[in-house]
Amino acid sequence: MSTGAALVVAGLLLSVWWLAQPRAAGFGADPGGGTPGSPGAGTPASPGAEPADPSGEPPVGRDPVLVEGGVRIDRYAVRGSTLVLHHTTGVPECYGEVALGDVEVGADAVTVTLRSVPPPEPAQVCIDLAVLGTTVVDLGEPLDGRAVHDGSFRPAVEVARGGSPDGT
Known part of the structure; x- marks a missing residue:
């Protein structure tokens, strides 16, 4: 096998390995944010999170x-x-x-x-x-x-x- 072919195979294996790795929230993770039934889980058509605070203040722990x-x-x-x-x-x-x-x-x-x-x-x-x-x-x-x-x-x-x- 030539060096070029070996590099292509190595690149493919690396890509498959990388895609199979678990992702942190916000980095290619499921945008639903959890398992079905957990807070934040759901789709735009069926929101699972509680509504935002009606006072207009950002939630605790959020940046201004x-x-x-x-x-x-x-x-x-x-x-x-x-x-x-x-x-x-x-x-x-x-x-x-x-x-x-x-x-x-x-x-x-x-x-x-x-x-x-x-x-x-x-x-x-x-x-x-x-x-x-x-x-x-x-x-x-x-x-x-x-x-x-x-x-x-x-x-x-x-x-x-x-x-x-x-x-x-």
């Missing part, structure tokens, strides 16, 4: 979810009683502008929500280009060690401090 129309705050800087929020979006003609949503000032944290305002007439052709931007928020008082939270997520997440106060 960016709400529709929310803009993620990458980091922030402090300039006196002013927060400079750094964010990344897309080309405004395609993805819209960033607007300040809610600002909640509490004893332990300041929660800021940035929103995306869609363009009145989106461009016909859009490029994937990251646009770095800043939004300035006047708190009216110093931050004084309070945390800054991004209210665009449910639940809100803490934002890392970074960047310079001049907005760069």
Whole structure:
């Protein structure tokens, strides 16, 4: 048998062995998620899992979810009683502008929500280009060690401090 034929046979055997191996959940496993009758088992036509929490909060143990129309705050800087929020979006003609949503000032944290305002007439052709931007928020008082939270997520997440106060 030639070397080429031996490699083909070895490749076939390796493929068959790999396909026969049990898979972890989410990696080629049965999307039903279990045996018949167990929670999460079923098909889209006959759901076996309990419905999601009607409060809209993600289940315990899940990562925070960016709400529709929310803009993620990458980091922030402090300039006196002013927060400079750094964010990344897309080309405004395609993805819209960033607007300040809610600002909640509490004893332990300041929660800021940035929103995306869609363009009145989106461009016909859009490029994937990251646009770095800043939004300035006047708190009216110093931050004084309070945390800054991004209210665009449910639940809100803490934002890392970074960047310079001049907005760069």
